Amino acid sequence: MRAFLFLASLLFFLHTQAQQNNVTVKASYDPDAIAELYDRIPLGLEFRYENGQVHKTEGYLRGSYRWRNIKINSSNGSVQNGYLLINRSQLANQHYTVELTITLPDAPSPVTTKLTLPHLESIRFNHYADSLKKGIRYYLNVEGTFTSGKIYPLDTSAVKFVSSAGTLLGQDLLLNSNDATTRAITVTAVNKRDSTMSISSTIPVKRLLDQ
Known part of the structure; x- marks a missing residue:
């Protein structure tokens, strides 16, 4: 009986972890930062997990997820401590859309999202x-x-x-x-x-x- 309860608890834990690890991400920029003109734009990421949990990045979204725990590759420019630094000339050739590839410590594989900037x-x-x-x-x-x-x-x-x-x-x-x-x-x-x-x-x- 104890072995059965232990196995059931283990399966429940693994199922919960699997749900936790399935995550989607939404990127946004601070609308008050004049992204229309400036090349250094405050970035925000919102993570939604399959189990219903939602986490937001620190900075303009006022979340608790630390930027130092996130690795981000950008198709345009770079991301540094919550700021997207863009190459505006290159951005025009990309139809003003930046693709972000994000690696999280609690996700089994990188996730991607796109952010369209005003032009x-x-x-x-x-x-x-x-x-x-x-x-x-x-x-x-x-x-x-x-x-x-x-x-x-x-x-x-x-x-x-x-x-x-x-x-x-x-x-x-x-x-x-x-x-x-x-x-x-x-x-x-x-x-x-x-x-x-x-x-x-x-x-x-x-x-x-x-x-």
Whole structure:
């Protein structure tokens, strides 16, 4: 009888362990970390076991699973202490999806999951002034709409400019104060990572009363 009870207990323990070891994982990123622009993104992992237990990683998910107990291989960049460090140029070629292969101490084999990151969907001009004054720098304000639905200003690391007149100084446009012929300037902003994404705007030159 004792042998039977021992065998039953052993089988129950092994069955419980097998359930514990069957795990699925879901990856996410901190939505407040501006993953649309920055290349260092707080990462979160949620582990669901077959027996119903759920464990989350420390960091932005505020779980108890320590990053030092997890080994992660990433198809893009690397994961360091709860942060995903990405190569944004490579990310475009991967359709903005990162595959993570995760090894856990309580799982018999590595598990994989995918994480899709937000990317630029369109760009637009949002001018601060409706006309340009000669001899005064005019800031070219460009905004990007991302697949996350968020809108952020873009700088010259993301877009390049071409103008029909004047001089481009970084993200400023300057028309010489002695210019007496230019009545309007057409400016085009082009996404540096996708030249098919561009936007143009024609900016009138402010005329003085005696001109």
